[in-house]
Amino acid sequence: MKIGIVSCYFINNYGSILQAYALQEYFGTKGIECDTVSVEGLKPYLDAQKRQYYFHNIHKAGLIFSKLPMIYLKALRKINYRNLGIEYSERVRKFDDFRRNFKLSGISATSPKQLTDLALTYDAIVVGSDQLWRPDNIFPEYYTLSWVPDNIPKFSYATSFGVSELDGCYKSKARTFLNRMSAISVRENSGGDLVKELTGKIPCIVCDPVFLLTKNRWNTLSDTGRCPNRKYIFTYFLGRGGECRRFAEKLSDITGLPLVGAVHNDSYAESDENIDYPIGDCSPSEFIGLISNAEYICTDSFHATAFSTIFNKKFFAFKRSKSRKHGTNSRIESFLKMTGLETRLVTDVGRADDIVLNDIDYETVNDKILSFINKSCDFTEKEILQGVSFNVREKDFASQLD
Numbered sequence: 545m546k547i548g549i550v551s552c553y554f555i556n557n558y559g560s561i562l563q564a565y566a567l568q569e570y571f572g573t574k575g576i577e578c579d580t581v582s583v584e585g586l587k588p589y590l591d592a593q594k595r596q597y598y599f600h601n602i603h604k605a606g607l608i609f610s611k612l613p614m615i616y617l618k619a620l621r622k623i624n625y626r627n628l629g630i631e632y633s634e635r636v637r638k639f640d641d642f643r644r645n646f647k648l649s650g651i652s653a654t655s656p657k658q659l660t661d662l663a664l665t666y667d668a669i670v671v672g673s674d675q676l677w678r679p680d681n682i683f684p685e686y687y688t689l690s691w692v693p694d695n696i697p698k699f700s701y702a703t704s705f706g707v708s709e710l711d712g713c714y715k716s717k718a719r720t721f722l723n724r725m726s727a728i729s730v731r732e733n734s735g736g737d738l739v740k741e742l743t744g745k746i747p748c749i750v751c752d753p754v755f756l757l758t759k760n761r762w763n764t765l766s767d768t769g770r771c772p773n774r775k776y777i778f779t780y781f782l783g784r785g786g787e788c789r790r791f792a793e794k795l796s797d798i799t800g801l802p803l804v805g806a807v808h809n810d811s812y813a814e815s816d817e818n819i820d821y822p823i824g825d826c827s828p829s830e831f832i833g834l835i836s837n838a839e840y841i842c843t844d845s846f847h848a849t850a851f852s853t854i855f856n857k858k859f860f861a862f863k864r865s866k867s868r869k870h871g872t873n874s875r876i877e878s879f880l881k882m883t884g885l886e887t888r889l890v891t892d893v894g895r896a897d898d899i900v901l902n903d904i905d906y907e908t909v910n911d912k913i914l915s916f917i918n919k920s921c922d923f924t925e926k927e928i929l930q931g932v933s934f935n936v937r938e939k940d941f942a943s944q945l946d
Contacts, residue, residue: 545932547571547578548666550687552674553646554583556639557809558780558831559754559847563673565645565828566753567701569761571670574929578647581662581669585652586686593684600683610865613784613811620812628808631824638827659691668697668932673731673753675706675875679714688721698724699928702731702750702920705738708874718742727927729920732878748927750920752879754850755913762854763836767829771837772804772821778838779805780831780848781862784813787893788862792819792842794896795860801839806831846875853883853913856906860899861889882916883909 549571551564564580571578583590598611621629653659663669669692676687685691689698710718719742722728728747730736739747754762777799779792796803802820807813816822826834832851835841841852841859852859861880863873880886887902 545576545929546665546667547576547928547932548649548663548669549578549580550669550671550676550689551580552676553580553643554587556636558806558828559845559850560674561639561642561828562832562847563702563753565642566757567670567673568646570753570756570924572647574924576929579649579666580646581659582648582652583686585654586659589655590684590686593686594680597680597683617808617810617812626817628812628824631808634825635827638825638830642828656685656691659686660693663692663696666696668699668726668928670699670701670928672701672703672729675704677703677718677735678706679710682714682717682721685717685721688717689724690721694724697726697931699726699931700728700730700747701924701928702729702752703735704731704875705735706875708734708738710738715742726931727923729923729927732875733881734874734878748919748923750923751913751916752847752850754847754854755917756920759854762832762851765829766833766836767827768833768837770804770823770826770830771833772802775801775839776804776821776837777801777840777842778834779803779819780809780841780843780845781805781813781816782810783844783864784811785844785862785864786813786815788842788844788890789813789815791860791862791890791893791896794893795840795842795900796820798897798900799840804834804838806834844876846879849876849879853885853906853909856904856910858904859888863889863891883912885909 549568551567552560553564555561568578568580621632624630649662651662653662669689671687671689681687692698722739722743728739728745729750730739730747731752733749736747736749739745777792777796781788792803804821805816805819805823806826807816807822808824835848835851836855838857841848841857843849844862844864849859849861861876865873880889890899
């Protein structure tokens with residue numbers, strides 16, 4: 545049995561690369577031979593498709609406006625403003641080093657036709673996790689598995705739409721590729737609602753792959769070299785929001801602890817230069833270490849929130865966008881609701897003094913997360929692994945008849 549995993553392992557984002565690693569590692573612990581499908585040769589095609597998506601949607605002011613912070617950050621890197629270009633190059637180098645942990649497919653396709661040929665070398669293809677079914681990712685039709693032949697089983701694991709609603713044309717595309725799936729699982733309740741609306745099927749809501757690995761396993765990957773030799777508050781903000789940063793500063797004032805931040809990721813905020821320890825070039829392993837050793841975490845990132853709970857940390861989560869349609873809040877809200885941690889979502893910075901006093905009952909939270917993990921493992925066992933095994937036996941039987 546051999547499985548091909550389609551993921552965003554090549555993205556230089558901490559959550560993206562760590563969840564992609566976790567899914568491959570998890571299947572490996574089950575004794576399954578699996579590769580992560582390499583996209584090295586396909587990047588020019590995917591980049592061109594992504595540009596075409598934004599060209600077709602240039603009339604959507606909200607969509608274009610949401611990309612301005614990243615465009616601005618890239619411009620600052622280009623001119624090496626405050627050494628942003630140098631620190632980013634170093635971060636990319638560290639991400640490339642971490643990617644050596646992946647077992648990539650021996651062939652790197654350069655076109656959809658070659659992808660189809662590659663798919664034929666696997667007994668099944670699994671797509672996931674992360675926001676692979678966002679509209680801009682649906683458009684290139686890579687994560688939709690449209691290139692996988694009908695006779696190859698296709699599964700999704702914890703795949704996210706990244707939004708709570710889809711526009712008309714993307715609803716049609718999603719309906720088509722979802723109906724080709726052998727079994728569907730998604731990461732958020734909102735994604736489950738979308739699948740049910742489009743197909744009539746009720747997908748399994750499963751945990752993000754980072755939860756499939758134990759805290760001890762993550763500790764073996766952790767690098768604490770960038771951690772101060774004292775207690776600290778770790779901040780990781782992907783948006784430019786001022787409220788979350790003001791809360792972190794207030795938390796620092798209340799506790800007397802310094803701010804350590806992984807900065808300059810998806811946007812540039814001038815105020816990030818003023819924190820005690822701004823780090824713009826930490827590796828994925830250093831990112832894990834900074835969370836696991838922090839006293840408090842403040843973040844608008846789903847995966848930083850997830851790792852905070854894995855390491856049983858006191859954390860505060862924030863909405864990155866006020867928009868329901870184009871916001872990326874649904875996955876954090878869904879997770880906090882499932883774990884009973886809704887109060888960790890900060891909506892009133894003025895109540896920082898009261899919020900800080902609230903402890904987290906991790907005994908109860910861990911029980912809920914463990915139950916969720918077990919449900920997710922049941923899905924992989926019964927739907928994916930047993931489904932693939934049955935398909936392999938059928939193919940073997942058919943070949944004996946030939």
